[in-house]
Amino acid sequence: MSEKFLSLENIEKRFPIPGKDDYVAVTDVNLEIKENEIISIIGHSGCGKSTLLNMISGLDAQTSGSIKLQENEIQGPGPDRAVVFQNHSLLPWLSVYENIEMAVKKVMPELDAAELRQRVETYISMVNLDHAKDKAPGEISGGMKQRVGIARALSITPKVLLMDEPFGALDSLTRANLQEHLMRIQQKVKNTVIIITHDIDEAVLLSDRVIMMTNGPDATIGEILEVNLDRPRNRVELQHDPEYIRCREAILSFLYEKFAKDDE
């Protein structure tokens, strides 16, 4: 396995403003991500973290710099970089099953009917939604929808799983529940994951490394924090773990002392 799995070099993103200088959202971002690594990107709103994720997913192109996945330059969006969107983005006219089936069918057209069904059901089971597979997205809770979103993203075996504030719209209990789900799944299917978050506990709990972004404009990577905690992690036990406390404090100090941001 090459160490250089996903690499970002000198990434810059400018948004043109008519009659003015360009707005530089993100600049000078250099990052190497190893295979099967879980990375969180944290920062205040407007720090360009979603922009960064969109560039990796290919939904948005960088102005300059290069993003390479296994030495191949990224060209637009593709199923090798699956995205879990904040608002789940399930198609409301399809059932849970059909939403996943649609993705698998498109990405793996070579599967026959039985293989297709088995694959879809495997991933539905993985997020414990067997009982809800024939329901429409409108009939299930927000947390369940997001689990379907995760199952859909994983079902196409992406090389990288990109999550844009995946649990941001959920209440804290549901969020904790989904974090557990995600960690359990990650133990089973090793994946490279990039999570955008603004939740410090979430970042420490889930990631191997936390990327801290400075405030925009001209946002860039401020610090990178290694989280040296064994897996599986238990959120209750971690509360008194010195490493966990150190990581939390490091992020807190970065966000609220070095790069504090006034409310707008």
Place this chain on the structure above:
Amino acid sequence: MNKELLKKIFLPFIVLVLVIQVWTGIASIVEDFPTPSDTYVAAFGGINADGDEIIGVLEDPFYIENQDVKGLFWQIMESLKRVFAGFSLAILVGVPFGLMLGMSKSAQYAFDPFIQIFKPISPLAWLPLLLFIFQDINMTAISTIFITSIWPIIINTALGVKSVSEDYMNVAKVLRFTAFEKIVQIILPVSVPYIFTGMRLSLGIAWLVIVAAEMLTGGIGIGFWIWDEYNNLNYHNIIIGIIVVGLVGYLLDLIMGKISDYFDYTKKGRA
């Protein structure tokens, strides 16, 4: 619930009685204006005010005397045939056209001014031109319906396409959907409720247009029948014609509403 149901039946009944009162009032002022009872007799048969035995037009709507003299049912069927021909054409052309307008900003800029100008043109303004082109009653009526009922379909389809959320398109992009897959799997399901709203409006217009068109083109059809009855001085039949046109229009709208609910994913007890 039962009380609600009772209200729903009883209150329209009161209005009906009032309408008949007003009608009777008008009949007593305007000379030769048919009274409600005259009209009832003309519709369902019986003895009229002059003491003559009459066979009502609704008593045997299925009779066929010859090519030109047919019962009311056949008149309506002729009108409906034209309506559906024009309406189907409008759907066939309007939906793809609307999809194109919704998906392409350039197409929208190019066509929007013309749609806005053509949309408010009365069917009666198109009629002489189309009659001149086709020299045929049926073709004229069908093309008039087509050209006046296509606009709501185009406009609503385009609106439906524009209502497709960016999120769904992002899903399509990540999965690398082709343009065709995007249309079939994302754009159409979102637009279907809008398209059906357009179709419902359009069918309503088509039914409005046919009466006017047939009055001018002549031949057979409910519109012509009403005009013919005017020329025959059968004023009560005009009122019967008007009521029948209203009832058929209401029925068409009801059916169209049911069909559109069936295809609307938000009304399937789902979302």
